[in-house]
Amino acid sequence: MIDIEDSRTWVLPQMLAVRAASHADKRFVQIVDGDALTFAEAAHDADKVAGHLLALGVSPGDKVAVFVRNSLDFVRAWTGLGRLAAVCVLLNTELKGAFLAHQLENCGAAVAIVGADLLPVLADIAPRLSALRTVLVAEDEAVPGEAPSGWNLLPFSGWRRAATYDGPMPQAHDIAAIMYTSGTTGPAKGVLMPQAHCFLFGFGAVDCLKVSEADTYYIVLPLFHANGLFMQLYACLIAGATAVVRRRFSAAGWLNDVQRYGATITNALGVVSAFVVDTPPRPDDRDHKLRLVLAAPNPAEHVPVWRERFGIAAVSSGFGMTEVNIVAWGSAEGTLPGSAGKPYDRFFEVSIRDPQTDAELAIGDVGEIMVRPRLASGFMAGYHAMPDKTVEAWRNLWFHTGDAGRIDTDGYLHYVDRIKDCIRRRGENISSFEVEQVIAQVPGVAEVAAFAVPATLSGGEDEVMLAVIARPGARLTPEDIARHADPELPRFALPRYIEIVDALPKTPTEKVRKAELRRRGIGPATWDRELAKSRSA
Template sequence: MYSGISDLRRWSFPAVIEEQAEAQGDRVAVTMTTTGERLTYRELRDDAARVAGMLAAAGAAAGDRIAVMLPNGLDFLRAWAGIARLSATAVILNAELTGSFLAHPLSDAAPSILIVDARYWPRLADLDAATASLRTIFVVGDHVPGTSAFDAWRAAEPSSAPLPRADDIACIMYTSGTTGAPKGVLMPHAHCFLFGLGVVENAGVTADDIYYVCLPLSHANGLLMQIGAVLIAGASAMLRERFSAAGWLPDLIRSGATLTNALGAISAFVQAQPPGERDRDHRLRLLIAAPNLPDHDRCWRERFGIADVLSGYGMTETNIALYGRRGEPRPGTCGGVYPRFEVRIADPETDIPVATGEVGEIMVRPCVPGGFMAGYLNLPGKTVEAWRNLWFHTGDAGRIDADGHVTFVDRIKDCIRRRGENISATDIEAALEDFPGIDQIAAYAVPSDIPGGEDEIMCAIVASAGAAIDTAALAAHAASRMPRFAQPRFIEFMPALPRTATEKVRRADLRKRGVTSATLDLDVRSEKRDT
């Protein structure tokens, strides 16, 4: 176990990696499930130092922003750890982003260096304005003219720069909010560390554990909660490039994994697989699921024989403030308050706490310095608004019971969550509003037809006078401009959108209306349960 847990000044993953490289040496830290490639603790430290050296030779220095757009893999970990070793800031981009969804974080963060997989290179072709800040581009995989090979790190001089401070900004992750484009969350090293520490302390992670990681490393769950917990505990990770429902159980059995995390959609997809004789032939002792619906909890325990299923609640901004307790199953709730945070349920208009059992907004604040985001990049007004009255306003409604367990009720904000992604409704609208024949459009969430499958995306459309909209062409248009998770499944043509007296769209009315007999289903893709 990392020795710096009690010293807040040592809350950074570069410090963890340095210590574990000495303590664990040639013990394997991460193994790829599909290829068998491995990275030991010593190799992770040494590779990170060489990546940092390569970046420094390219002109990068402490505090500079370096964007990373890579799939799950050892190169992702080398890049992330190398940027941190240099005390630079990683701008972590979702590997599925394209079009305006990709242009926004690039132009907003204005990184000086980009590390990108060759498979994603074509997506940058029409983003000249968004990539104007880039001085150097390192490409993983096939050579791209005019760029540098990321593999050059192997011959680089290792960096010996000082390790970052706990309050330095480690990375920027983009998360959707109530309105407008996704916001860049400024995440200090201590904040990133606390994601992993929360898992270690609540799931009881030890060096004997094997963590199966199938969630994207571009999100805090995969990278910071799971890989982070592994590094702090000196455990091992089995990393899959992309989640597969069919491959989930075979991976667990082959790897001997003892821990894993699941989002609502993953729980639904795995449990939809046909029951088999080998459902209990794994070593999984604990699973962290969010949300943890009662039917899912029952299936995890009864069908798969998993002893502990923990709920949780958090955000990129707030860390994970609520966890279930081992040995105390409370399916349907988010768990109790993790003691490194304070949580209250309050009236969203007045911020006055509501009575036990009543519904209000979930508000959070940390008990440790650096254990929270440092703000939104380039958006001081939004930062102050979210932090008003010294509580972070999550925009989610919930209630707390007499035992201190919090139950999520609904979203106050107009943010859609689909396939583990938070998606801004306005981003969807902006990507589709210029399609021929659309006069007005409003995107909103409707319940998935898969229990626990989070949301599906629906768009209400008002057509221009006399226009006939080709829905197949609209679906193709969406596919060409948007990542898969953001493409609407349902549309409904309406004569007008419901609006307030100040002309704001009444999305709550649209959500309440939901799918009707007039709704058209665009999902002709026969989407597999491998997202």
């Protein structure tokens, strides 16, 4: 058995083996309208996937990219790589073009597990990938067709005929995963996540939200992110609970799923909360078993809807980052509306500090949220192949989140705004730098600034806006920019608003004053993608 108090045992395949023994026939993962895995089946499949990957030349410590939508094959890839002690490089399934190429090249993975429906997206950038050699096609039993030059294209389902892996387990300090998080002055950074760090995301939910074997966790968020994979699915593994996983979030299907599968807890990240709250009321809104919803952010105006319309007793929240884990949690009884809960000081130090001097500020003052871990390997190990960014984030021995916040006299953490020049849309952090790099390649563009403007839906999120200077003599329209750039940008990063401008406001050192652009916002000359779409419909 695992001693939950001993962080040396916080290792994915060890936890899976324990649950396979203690809850063998209990359902672990149920895909909405799809198949399921028991805990014993999940452990068996993980051993076989590990054996399959080993036979293909993957060794412990090697990086393998996973580009697969929410599915049992995703779960098999994650647990199989964990069993082999290889590194699972989790790629956002909305990525394409330059964004996807950067992450694959940065991690250097020679092997990728790719959903059959996403294979054309990967094939489109094959000439840009120097390291990738073997591609395993998931969610399809058929043998893949012709591969791009230099690729060995194989069905992922080969794991079913593989020998069972019986090698050593990874250790808590070994790197389990790489997740890419938004760059603000450069490209996206790969967060090196130790086994114990990944475990602690899930254990925090078990510890603070009291997730137990009696729970059914309804997961609508993508498993390539820490919230869906670690805070929810891993929490189910730790607690012996059942996870019900939807392939893609549907506001219209949310209540039906909750009722059908007997969900007792769910998470709502970003605008998921706003989308559910905005659905038309139904007579059966309260006919469910939900005891808690964890919403981040947690707008005060949504809390009465969750409690009064849906009858959910506890509305909780949290604050964290891929790099630092979840450093503030609400409780199983809920949290103060509008707050992120209280710092999780069992494992982390959370401090509000001056972003210029790093000096600690007084209670109630707004400053940058900074964090330190209290135990080894419960935090990121750095940014992959970016030591300068690692040191920059860790200056004065505090991790700088780039987020502004305050802690009130009762100890609640309140998120205020972003300090970094980052855009958050539909639950995704978007690097303005990466968007600008793509737009700069559009013919006729001389200069571009990407920045956030408020979304029309409540929930504290953004829309992407571009201010673009055209080259002299170029006849450039917003439609031209969208048409050329859209194939290179993930859907969540597509600019909604584009404006052709004569100049950009700048500092004496020629840095764009994005705060001024944000204040200026949308004007009469701004092109609106949604408005243009409705007019053409």
